Amino acid sequence: MSLPLILLASPAMAAQVTVEKGDTLWSIANKNGTTVDVLQNLNNLSSTNLQPGMILELPEQAANQQSFRTLTEEQRQEQELASRGIVDRAQAVLEYAKEYIGVRYRSGGDTPAGFDCSGYVKYVFKNFGIDLVHTAAGQYNSGTIIKKEELQPGDLVFFNTGGNGINHSGIYIGDNKFIHSSSSRGIRIDSMNDNYWGPRYRGANKIL
Structure with missing residues (x-):
């Protein structure tokens, strides 16, 4: 059988x-x-x-x-x-970036315990598989340089807040606004055209 x-x-x-x-x-x-x-x-x-x-x-x-x-x-x-x-990758980046609004500024910081400007940008983009250096000038050189009128949400924007060259970075969110780590008020959204940031704008690049 x-x-x-x-x-x-x-x-x-x-x-x-x-x-x-x-x-x-x-x-x-x-x-x-x-x-x-x-x-x-x-x-x-x-x-x-x-x-x-x-x-x-x-x-x-x-x-x-x-x-x-x-x-x-x-x-x-x-x-x-x-x-x-989620409409696109840039929106995902911005939604993640906004989760940290109110986190305090900390010189050299790159964690939610406290961020400096480039540490914050580095932290946000690392969550999306993109490694950036921990300096504003280095981040400026890491992407494709674009004109101000070409800015799209998710692009990086750069400023000079004193001294020579680029020393401050943030993430453009649209409507001439950007999110960044302010040394006085931590993670916040500001206008690129206000009296302080407007004259200090130095350029932008595309990372995504």
Whole structure:
């Protein structure tokens, strides 16, 4: 007598993704329904810097989802963002940045315990897989320089508050306003055209 054939389901293999030029941990996380922290922990990454060609492991949930994807990468990312009520990446950055309004200023600070200007910008963008240096001048040189009339929400804006060169940075939020860490009042929103900041504006760049 023949024994019944029992089929055992093999465990699904963990999905992987190959890093392409322009990818960040934030973009990969959003494409695959996970977070930057999960990807860093799963792949033992001590930095958010990625190199094209790197292979990243995805969490099991994302692996299961991959089997059923039929949309293009761009359509899927738009769908993912829309499902979270986020229109685009810049809006996500600004919503995150605004969570820290009221946090006090601290010279050299780059944590919610206290931020200086460039430490705050660095902290916000690191959450989206973008590593920036902890100086305003260095951040100015890290992106694509744009004209003031080209500013879009999520771009970086730079000022000179004394001395030579660029020594203050913030994040443009639209309507000629920016969010930054003020040495007198901590994280706040100010107008770029007011009597103090208007004359001190020195330039802008695009990071996203």
